[in-house]
Amino acid sequence: MTTTTDTRPAATSTATKRNDLVLAAFRIVVSFLFGCHGLQGLGYLGGIDGQGAAVPFGSWPGWYGSVIELVGAVLVLVGLAARPVAFVLSGVMAYAYFTVHQPEALLPMHNMGELAAVYSWVFLLLAALGPGAFTLQRVLRRQTAG
Secondary structure, eight states, X not given: OOOOOOOOOHHHHXXXXXXXXXXXXXXXXXXXXXXXXXXXXXXXXTTTTSSSOOOOTTOTTHHHHHHHHHHHHHHHHHTSSHHHHHHHHHXXXXXXXXXXXXXXXXXXXXXXXXXXXXXXXXXXXXXXXXXXXXXXXXXXXXXXXX
16 A cells, blocks of 8 residues: 655745635635625616616526525525535526526627626636635534544
């Protein structure tokens, strides 16, 4: 049986910690902003019209989308099941783009779908890269292991 030791230089460890910090900051800022987007659909933060109007309760897909956006944003923000939730949020935004924006015009600049497209790709990136080291899930895992 052979054992391996970590022979990575200290600079690699520092770079990894820095990357985890940047990824965590990215995740937190994006999910906070996305949560605000979900709150708008529910009538908070000025609502969908700037006057406090909400998407009609129970309407598909708007109201349910807003709830999914808000709950998903909170889960990604704290880093709990962040990869699968980010994947779902990516799909929610892709659905929003292709059903609401794309029928209006071909390009995002013409159909007002830039935000939906960007969020879709951002959450796909988070699903692929993961949430970084600073997550609630990591804290909970340490508590149950120790």
